[in-house]
Amino acid sequence: MSTHKNTRRDFLRKSATLTAGVTAAGLTTVGGLTGCSAAQEPQSPVVFEPGKPVPWINWAGNEYCYPSQRLAPTNDEQVADALKQAQGVVRAVGSSHSFSPVVPTDDTLVTTDLLSGLVSHDSELNQAEVWAGTRLHDLGLILGGIGQALPNMPDMDYPSIGGCIANSVHATGTQFGSMSTYVLGMTLATPSGDIIECSADKNPDIFQAARTSVGSVGIASRIKLQNHPSFNLTEVNGVEKAEEVLDDLDNRFAQHRHFEMYFLPYSDWSLTVATDEAKPGDKNVGEDDPHAVNILRKVFDAVTWIPGVGEDIYQRLIEMELKKSAAINTVRTGPSYQVFPHDRIVRFREMEYTVPAEAGPACIREIMQTIRKKKLPVCFPLEYRHVKADDIWLSMFEGRAGASISVHQFGDIDYKSVFAEIEPIFWKYEGRPHWGKIHTLDAKRLKALYPRHWQDFHEVRRSLDPSGKMLNQHLKHIFLG
């Protein structure tokens, strides 16, 4: 194992200082690699003027719509009424964090901001029923107040719990399934406006479909969760040689409650994040830096444009600083709902596929080699996580443990060209795309990735929504072809 460890923040900051005196004036490609800084995408996909209709726009700014009707229910009955009375295509929205066009509709948008908070709880069983629009950043606090905690959480807490369940949102840890696996039951308003309860015992087929439905079988108003007793975590961040970590990957996942790593394009180094239950005496060391990725971008842009040698200089700058650095890891410790999430203030677009866990290392190696070989203009770290298998019909983890690999591009740069080069690699490894992230697969290809339950799911979906009321253009593409 490498002995060169440092804080993520120091690592990036020190790398940035090395660029002093190196200008990024020549961002055009001169036989080298194009830098990232030249913004190609507007801040917003549409222009808003006061007094005019307010558009809906997603977090990443790559999707928008102008719904003719926007409804904000506050209880089960209002959700059902919204569905009963709505004309045209109905879609629901949580925090708007999906990158794929799962939300846009010109007709009826049902917002869930007002469906928020705790409904009831059972302290003995560590179970809680919450409104589906509850944001994870509120949910952590709410559950903490009753001595409970989600077993696992993503690395950001902006989404609503309803949105997480609809799309099988997940975190990392070989002993933990996606958030959909925590669900014990749901109160669901069907597309026809009926209110039904579903669980493993009650309407079990509808439950199986609703646990990951991309919002196609109605709108969940309440969700009952199986939680854990409150617990504290300690997260340790490090910088290590990527190949050394990959060679030791099974041990890392086995040794830690949660483990993930970030691969740095054009570098042999990676960032590692190991998280375990906190021990007495654990203390914070350093601090998270939500701006860090922008610093990486500056370093990348400052040197990689140099013809022929830019990538090598970039790699050497990073490595040289690491070798000088002291072995100090950034440590964050505290209640689980504060340690799991990180602040996200750098806008990006994301594509994620989940490949069989055992194929993960080969897949990420091929992606990193392709980025170098094709000189793809990307410096945003790629995220690598493992998730336990489950039995949910349209879950990316159905029937197999998964390695989820996420590719990002900054929000002001065209992502399509880079994603187009990388997406076929995921296909080679039988990757299943994240429902809420960018991909290009249609129903025919998705059906082949879910051979066991694609038909089961669609029988339930058609029985609940025979007219396709919940299907916008994107859902027609992924479900009907």
Added chain:
Amino acid sequence: MNSSTALRSLAQVLTIGIVASLASVTLAQGLTARQTTLMVNNCVQCHTKPILGAPLIGDQKAWKEVLKKGEDTVLRNVVQGFGSMPPLGYCSTCDEADFRALIQAMSGLTNTATP
């Protein structure tokens, strides 16, 4: 306690877990209970964290600087997104009146309509 301090205190209280009781809360600054819920579910997650750089709830000095651009410009930035500020500030429910009320309430300023 002045109004901005009161609002900041309220936001801190709300963010430490009394989210479920919001239905009965109405802010003195003119927010309805509904708008207060929208603020807690969306705005407070960034506007109460100094490290993120967003003007903090009740920080009149910071908001005066922001509002030098005029409330209409701030409104455009809120809807379209601006720098790290996500489009709509995560609030898909909010209409123009909601956004204006939230800007005014979070700024702690009584009149934000003119620069």
